[in-house]
Amino acid sequence: MPRQQQPARPVRRRSYDQFCATARALDSVGDRWTLLIVRELLAGPRRYTDLHADLPGVSTDVLASRLKDMEQGGLAVRRRLPPPAAAAVYELTEHGRGLLPVLTALGRWGAPALGERRPTDAVRAHWFALPLLRALDGVTHSGVVEVRLAEGEFHIRTGGEDAGGEVYGYGPAGHPDACLVLDAEVVLALGRGECTLAEAVGEGRAEVLGEGPLAAELRGGRSPRI
Structure with missing residues (x-):
């Protein structure tokens, strides 16, 4: 008689087996x-x-x-x-x-390793969302900011826990409260704390488009442009 096939046992994931x-x-x-x-x-x-x-x-x-x-x-x-x-x-x-705070902290720790972009490095625009979120952590007005880079577009939500929904998303926003135009190097500098967004705007390295309180705060409290 043929041997009865035994049911397959579930594969146990590897574990460190440490009470930590x-x-x-x-x-x-x-x-x-x-x-x-x-x-x-x-x-x-x-x-x-x-x-x-x-x-x-x-x-x-x-x-x-x-x-x-x-x-x-x-x-x-x-x-x-x-x-x-x-x-x-x-x-x-x-x-x-x-795991969002874990990814944020890991990105902050790894930021110094981002020097010149290597020819083999892949890049996606939304990968810059986490360092930008760190830079805008103190923004008080809730809303959606559309971010425009040469690599593409993504959008982020400001206002912390009061913002609701995902903290960032792919592609342009449907109805953003403000638009932020800058390049990847400025995003990384903001994420590393080398400058503030208001300083980058004042130096012409970033531009904030739109009206309303969120856009004004991103400009550093200055009145919206006409």
Whole structure:
């Protein structure tokens, strides 16, 4: 008689097996690519194909594996959009969105390593959202700022916890409260604390478009331009 096939056992994820909060955290997000997937999903739900396009260098097998691990770990969920989209998207859970301060701190720590851009370096405009959010952390007015770089456009929300929704998003905003025009080097300088946005505007290295209190605050409290 043929041997009865045994049911496959679930694969146990690797663990540091240490009674330490840092080790437990790394059990969930310490694998290569996981935190970069979180960076992408912090901007809102994304299809698998969009994630693959904005994570140059990741293989389809690794991306699928990481997303499955993130679902099992309660960091992300997969859901199907209603018609006419009828597409499956991945999005962060509240537990996954709690990694925003981790990504922000990690970016601040790694900022000094960003010197001259290497020929092999991929770049996406929305990757500059996190350092810009750090620079605008003290902005008091809530609203949406559309950011225009040579690399593309993205938008961010100011006002901290009162802003609501995702803290940044892909592409231009539908109805921004202000538009910020600058280049990537200025964003990095702002994120490193080398200058303030008001100083960059005053020196002509950045331009704020729009009217209203948020635009005025971004200019440094000056009246909107006519």
